[in-house]
Amino acid sequence: MRIILSSNPYRDKGLRTALEADRILRKAGAETVLCLPFVPRKGDRLDLPRNLSLRQLEEELPRADLLVCFGGDGTILHAARDATLHGVPILGVNMGSVGFMAELERTELSLLVPLAQGHFVTEERMMLDVQVFRGGRPVSQDLALNDAVFSKGSMARVAEVEVWADQTMVQRIMGDGVIVATPTGSTAYSMSAGGPIVEPSSQCLIVTPVCAHQLAARALVLEPNRRVVVQLPRGNRKHLYLSVDGGKAIRLTGGERVEITRSRYKTQLVQLSGRSFYEIINQKLGGYTP
Template identity: 75%
Template structure:
């Protein structure tokens, strides 16, 4: 069993949590490799142990059986694309704040031992394919585990978009933008914008307007087979911006459209602890009601 340990050095100072996890796993008989989830920012001084051998995720994932991420949800989201591409299940250990997608907290590292013997279950999470088109030309393409957010820039007063499902108009939005989310992403920005909480193992595409100026603009859950299109009006001189899973923003111009559909691949999240989705909501978010 080869397990790749990928730790966010800004969340896991000195990689202390990852190194403790490595001791637990190797004692149980697993082969482990340590990687950083991303290239550190230029000029940053990281608190990394001397003489520690670190590898690269793109080198290790093709031969990995399992990936463990140490950090917040952003660390898991960052790793999800590549891990899913190689069919590698992901387990998250929370060293951030909420850590909604993480399976374990840093105090629960002894629970990792059964992984060395393949004793775990896998939960599939739907993903979204996201494309930006200008006419017939594809300008940008990515995959989302959480969401695709189309929003106004700091200089724009409002964002104006149309949302279509299979080329049929669903709603027009005048406001701050729109979020197209997976069930996994329903507890992220979509929830904060007033969208529904959806069980993460279900299938559906959630459309949530952000600060809409119309009473009729309401969050909707569409069938997973729908092709959702967010269309920018032609002749609109205001730029909007697309961000996929909180990544770098892509600028959109008038007439551009963003096409979003269910991805063929699904992210595999490892489950060890016997906690239901509702227990996690109560623990992380303070419950569904007061």
């Protein structure tokens, strides 16, 4: 097994946790390489060990059998797109606060041993294709594991957003914006905005208004084959911002629309701990503890 260990250097100081995992996996017979999940910010001085050999993630993914991410949910989301496009399963080790998508905590590294012999199972997670159209022509495309978030970008105004499903308008929202989420993303921003919690292995699209100024505005759960379109009303001169999986926001105007559909790609998340989805939400989201 060739395993990539990709650690967020801002959370894993000195890459100590990643290096401990590297020692455990090599002792168990795995071939490992160390990568950073992203290019560090210019001017940042990172606490990295001297003489440490770091590889480029994009060069290692085509040859990898597994990717282990050390960080928070953002680190996993950042890696999900490229790992999925290469068919590489992901295992998350939580180095953040909640780390809802992470399978293990930093104190559970001994559970990594079976990975060296390929002894693990994966759970497939639905993803979204997110396309921006201008004048009927696609101008950008992205892949989301969690959500596509549309926001007004200003505290001083209210956004008016139309949500369509297969040529039928299903909502016109007055408020701060709208979220279109996967079941995996149902426990992220969508939940905070009042959306439902959905089992992550489900297949559906979740449309959640954000701070709507309407009593009738409610979250919707749509069947997975719907083509959801989010746009400003015709003639509206305001603008929206779109962020996919927490990435850099892009500005949308009245002449643009965003189409969101279930992707043919599915993220594979490794399961090792045996904890159920309901144990995780109760533990990490402050639910009932028996």
